[in-house]
Amino acid sequence: MTREPPHSTFEASMSDWTDRPGTSPPEWTPRREPLAPPPSTRTAPLPGMPSPAAPGRYDSGPHPRGGRGSRNRRRPSRRRRYLRTAAVLSSVLLLGGAGTYVWADTRLDQQVDLGALGGRVPPGKGTTYLVVGSDSREGLSEQDRKDLNTGSAEGRRTDSVILLHTGANGTTMLSLPRDSWVTLPPYVDPGTGRGYRAAPNKLNAAFSLGGPGLLVRAVERNTGLRIDHYAEIGFAGFVGVVDAVGGVDLCLGRPVRDEDSGANLPAGCQTLDGAEALAFVRQRKQEDQGDLGRTRNQQKFLAALARKAADPATLADPSKSFPTLSAGLDTLIVDDGTELPDLMALFEALRKATGGGGRQLNVPVADPDLRTSKGSAVKWDDRRARALFRALREDRPPG
Structure with missing residues (x-):
């Protein structure tokens, strides 16, 4: 196979819609179990944990000068x-x-090696995160899968794909429909070792065919935006976070019912638990614009979740804050360059974008129901999408 020339410009990455040979990416490394935390070396308990000290007063013994307790001492x-x-x-x-x-x-499960990916676009200004909600069932029992209507499919697919860009001109959260019709880069099937040429397909296919590495390369190729950090959370982690904060308050203008996701929610304001929230963000069949409607629901829910998680009552309550952190980390996968400060910066950017301190956008669309060889797909509006991606790459306000 011949080596595919790297895409040095955004226009090249957006306009390349034909098959051509290219280099094969490194194989996707299977998920490994998170490292167990080392033995604690703390000298003080975590907030909300009992103290190891024995109960009782510390000044009840004889005073060094013979007095009783603090009776002969000067009170501070x-x-x-x-x-x-x-x-x-x-x-x-x-x-x-x-x-x-x-x-x-x-x-932190740092299993994605962005540095090993080939054919990437040049870095831009600011920082861009790729945030993925996957349908990984890891951590769910058979009963959990039944209760959550997740099915029994193995592997991982994307339920949401979000670009989060931060820089001098604020924070932008941009949803990419998982059915977006894009060009997948050349890749090697990690299971068979067989190589495939670049070809049009749905964005979700990149994740199922080549894992996070191929998804990152597909997003970069079709947007011209360099991905600086990757973060992915599965079903179990999503449900755990919502339940840990005590549910999320959401107001619905109409009832939401979907047999596939299990959603059965009445109209009006209500508190969604983890299972109900997962069903809400996954359903799309009753939405007028299908996958586009789902991305809007996901942004609406993330805004509500961010408000609840950042509420002082949640942060100050160890019985909520620590389970929330633990649940989020249980199924979280990040790139090997992401440390805890990077993750905290991502959460802060997400909070700003969903809390009125940033922008929430969907990629411009020309046809939400494009007929393709892979079924119905979402076709981007090339001209408007190019302008949006270019603005983010140059760290300018979109529009």
Whole structure:
């Protein structure tokens, strides 16, 4: 096979719609089990955890000068007591936070090697994250799969694909329909080792055929945007996060019912638990524009989830904040260059974009029901999409 020339410009990546040979990407490394956290070295308990110290007073013993307790001692001033209490609390929070940081950092499953991918587009300005919601059933029991209407299919496919761009001109969250009709780069089937030439297909096919690596290359090839970080969460993690924060409040203008996803929600304002939320963001058959309607529902739900997770009542309650963090990490997959600070920056950008401090967009579409050899697909509006992608690549406000 001959080597495909790298796409040095956005126009080349968008206009290449024909088959041609190219280099084969490295094989997709199967998911490995997250590393177990090392033995704790904390000297103070995490917030919300019981103290290892024995209960009781510490000043009840004999006074060094023979007095009883503090009777012969000068009581500290109120100001000194306040300062002392503040210092103790600060130390406990600092040590607990450090312990939590180490624990969370060891839980990151950094299985995607972006540096090993070939034929990538040049870096742009700002930082671009590829955030993927996958239908991975890992972590779900057979009963869970039945209860959540996830089916029994093995492997992973995308249920949502979101580009999150941050830079000097704010934050933009851009949803890419999973049925987008794009050109997949050349790839090697990780199961058979057989190589395939570039060809048109649905964006979701990139993930199912070649995993995160092929999806990243497909997004870069068709948008001209360099992916700096990758983050993916599966069904189990999604449900766990929603349940950990106590459910998410959402107002629906009409009833939502879908046999495939299991959604059966009345109209009006309500609190969705994890299973109901998953059914809501997965359903699309009753939406007027199918996959496009689903992306709008996903953005609406993410905004509500971000508000709930960032609520002071949630953050200050260890019984909610720690299970939320743990549930999110259970099925989270990131690239090997993503550390905990990068993940925190991603969450903050997501919160801004969904909380009114940024932009929530869908890729411009020319035909939401394009007939193809792979079934109905979503055709982008090439001219408007090019302008949008170029603005993000150059870190300019879209539009």
